[in-house]
Amino acid sequence: MEHSPLPIIDLAALDGAPETRRQMLATLGRAAREVGFFYLIGHGLSEEEQQETLALAARFFALPQQEKLAVQMVHSPHFRGYNRVGAELTRQRPDLREQFDMMNEAQALPAALIREPWQRLLGPNQWPTALPEMKTHLLAWQDRLSDITLTLLAAFAEVLEQPANVFDDSIRGAPYQHMKLIHYPEQEAGGSSQGVGAHKDPGYLTLVMQDHHSGLEVETADGWISAPPLPGALVLNIGELLELASNGYLKATLHRVVSPPPGVSRLSCAFFMAARLDATVPLLSLSPELATQAQGPESDPTNPLFYQVGENVLKGRVRSHPDVAARHYGELARLPRTEREAMPA
Numbered sequence: 001m002e003h004s005p006l007p008i009i010d011l012a013a014l015d016g017a018p019e020t021r022r023q024m025l026a027t028l029g030r031a032a033r034e035v036g037f038f039y040l041i042g043h044g045l046s047e048e049e050q051q052e053t054l055a056l057a058a059r060f061f062a063l064p065q066q067e068k069l070a071v072q073m074v075h076s077p078h079f080r081g082y083n084r085v086g087a088e089l090t091r092q093r094p095d096l097r098e099q100f101d102m103m104n105e106a107q108a109l110p111a112a113l114i115r116e117p118w119q120r121l122l123g124p125n126q127w128p129t130a131l132p133e134m135k136t137h138l139l140a141w142q143d144r145l146s147d148i149t150l151t152l153l154a155a156f157a158e159v160l161e162q163p164a165n166v167f168d169d170s171i172r173g174a175p176y177q178h179m180k181l182i183h184y185p186e187q188e189a190g191g192s193s194q195g196v197g198a199h200k201d202p203g204y205l206t207l208v209m210q211d212h213h214s215g216l217e218v219e220t221a222d223g224w225i226s227a228p229p230l231p232g233a234l235v236l237n238i239g240e241l242l243e244l245a246s247n248g249y250l251k252a253t254l255h256r257v258v259s260p261p262p263g264v265s266r267l268s269c270a271f272f273m274a275a276r277l278d279a280t281v282p283l284l285s286l287s288p289e290l291a292t293q294a295q296g297p298e299s300d301p302t303n304p305l306f307y308q309v310g311e312n313v314l315k316g317r318v319r320s321h322p323d324v325a326a327r328h329y330g331e332l333a334r335l336p337r338t339e340r341e342a343m344p345a
Helices: 012-015 018-034 046-059 063-067 115-123 132-160 240-245 307-319 322-328
Strands: 008-010 037-041 082-083 098-103 176-184 193-198 206-210 218-219 223-226 232-237 253-259 268-272
Touching: 008 012, 008 018, 012 018, 012 037, 012 223, 018 037, 018 132, 037 218, 046 098, 046 132, 046 176, 063 176, 098 132, 098 232, 115 307, 132 176, 132 206, 240 307, 307 322
Parallel strands: 008 037
Antiparallel strands: 037 232, 082 098, 098 176, 176 268, 193 253, 206 232, 206 268, 218 223, 218 253
C-alpha cells in the first residue's frame, strides 16, 4: 500500500485523559500550521458506512445520462446538482470529473427579500427520481460530517488559545454545508491529467473520503506529495477562511487530483464546512507567542478573499461554473472587489 508523510490525527484522543488530549491538540496544531493537511481517524464513521456512501455514488454515476442531466446544475440558481465531465473549471481549465453537488437543504428566498447576489445560493437541492434513497442518505451523511468538523473547529479554537465560543457567531443555527460526490474517469492517452487543478478550499474545513485508488496530491515545501487512501481514515484540510481568521497561523494548502490511469476510475466524497453565508469571518486576536508564528494569509491577486462569507462562496461558484452563472446571475455575478471587502494582496 502506498504511504504518505502526512500526519495522522486521532479525534477520539480529544476525549481521552488530560495529558492525551493536550498532546493531541499540540499535534493537531503543528499539522494544521505546518502542512494544513492530515489524516483523521477516531471520527466515528465506520469503514463500512463510508463504503456504503461511495456505493451510492457509484449507483448515481451509473445512471443513464438523461437521468443525471435531469438534475444538471445549470437548472439550479443555487449551484446544486449534476455536472458532466469537464463542466467545472479550476484556474479556467476543465476538471476531468463528473460530480453531484448538494448543500444545506433550504427554501429559496422570495425575490422581494433578496438584497445581495449571494442570497440566491440559499435553496433546495436537486434529487434524481431514479434513486429515491439518495436524499435521505446524503442529507444524514452530510450532517454527520458537519458534526465532525464542528468538533474540530472547537479544537482549533483551543489550539489558537481562544474562548471556546469564538466561532459561534459565524456558525450559529447551522454552518454552511457543501458536499460533492465525485467520479474521476480514467485518463485518455495523450489527454489532460487534471482531475482537479491546484486550488485551496474556501471554507473553514474540508473532509475527503476516498475509495481505494490514489490521486489526491498536496503541495509541500518539498514539492507535491501523494495523499493515498488510508483504510477508515478521512483526509482533512484547512480552508482559506480558517487561515484568514488566524492571520495565517493555520495553513490552507494547495492541492490537486491527478486523473486515474487507464483502466481505473476513482470515487470520492468531499465535504466543505464554512461559516454561515450571512456571516463575516472573525479576525482572531492571537497571543504574542502565537502571533509571532502567524505568517499572514496568502492572497492570490486574481482570486481575492472576501471577509463576507456569502460573497466569498458566490465568487468561487461563479468562477467554477460559468454556465450556471450565465443562466442565473448575469450582471449580479460581478461582485465588487474593493479594498474594503477583499483581503489586501
